[in-house]
Amino acid sequence: MNMAQRERHALVGTMADVGPDAPTLCGDWTVRDLAAHLIVRERRPDAALGLVLKPLAARLERVQREMARRPFPELLAKVRTGPPILLRPVDSPMNAGEMFIHHEDVRRCTPGWRPRDLPPxxxxxxxxxxxxxxxxxxxxxxxxxxxxxxxxxxxxxxxxxxxxxxxxxxxxxxxxxxxxxxxxxxxxxxxxxxxxxxxxxxxxxx
CATH class of the missing domain: 3.30.1050 (Nonspecific Lipid-transfer Protein; Chain A)
Incomplete structure (x- = not known):
């Protein structure tokens, strides 16, 4: 299992532990909002263009809000599964840093957090x-x-x-x-x- 996969699974585990309404370091996003963001980023390229193209940002926000209304277990399952099959070959190079950062976005909103000792x-x-x-x-x-x-x-x-x-x-x-x-x-x-x-x-x- 590569780093992106390990961090993805660890992120989902931490999200499940703290719950959908827990805060994150991503502004006013809750864990539910962050999960919706990750799903749209990986599964809705039509909407994810709003991450880099400002004219499409409003549509991205709307799609993410709609995604966030889905049941929390469904959101966790989609995050855990990751991108569609055609994009999985680029999962590791694209998502190692992304999954690590967002895992810490959830972890570090918990009082008493400590940095993890990562493998070299x-x-x-x-x-x-x-x-x-x-x-x-x-x-x-x-x-x-x-x-x-x-x-x-x-x-x-x-x-x-x-x-x-x-x-x-x-x-x-x-x-x-x-x-x-x-x-x-x-x-x-x-x-x-x-x-x-x-x-x-x-x-x-x-």
């Missing part, structure tokens, strides 16, 4: 994601240089912007979550207090 291979996979276009896109508006560093010392300059630098240090899993706009992370940040606050306050939507 999974952390490596997430490092490749965050050092692709994701890191550059997330910190594109930073007025200072942003450098991402792992505990082992690997470094990636996500944004080059002058002499002042903020260094974010942590495992790739935490760096990826921060790059995708999540604030419930465990990272060390170095730089002036003002610059660190500026980087944390950025619109890091990818």
């Amino acid at each position: 291979a999974d952390e490596e996979r997430l490092w490749k994601i965050v050092t692709s276009f994701v890191g550059r896109r997330a910190y594109r508006a930073s007025p200072v240089t942003v450098e991402l560093v792992t505990p082992e010392g690997r470094r990636y300059v996500a944004r080059q912007a002058g002499e002042r630098t903020v260094v974010l240090t942590g495992p790739p899993s935490e760096l990826l979550l921060h790059a995708f706009g999540r604030d419930e992370v465990r990272l060390d940040a170095s730089g002036t207090p003002e610059d660190v606050e500026t980087v944390h306050a950025l619109d890091r939507s990818v």
Whole structure:
């Protein structure tokens, strides 16, 4: 079972544990809303175009609302099953990061959450994601240089912007979550207090 499949099954298990009305880190979405989003993203390409094309965003929201009205067990079953057969060959490259992030979106709304110890291979996979276009896109508006560093010392300059630098240090899993706009992370940040606050306050939507 690859990372995308493992995270998908773990996500469904966590969703079932907390229930459909539990909050997530995705704005005002509940677990039910998040499940509907994942299903539409994978099974309704006609509506999912609204993720990248603003004129279609209203239709996407309408389809997701309709999907969210379905029974919760049905939603969980669809998320667990994943994309249609024709799209399953690309499930792993497309969804490893997606499923990890949304699993944490549910986990980290529970008081007392702790970061998970992921296998080294999974952390490596997430490092490749965050050092692709994701890191550059997330910190594109930073007025200072942003450098991402792992505990082992690997470094990636996500944004080059002058002499002042903020260094974010942590495992790739935490760096990826921060790059995708999540604030419930465990990272060390170095730089002036003002610059660190500026980087944390950025619109890091990818």
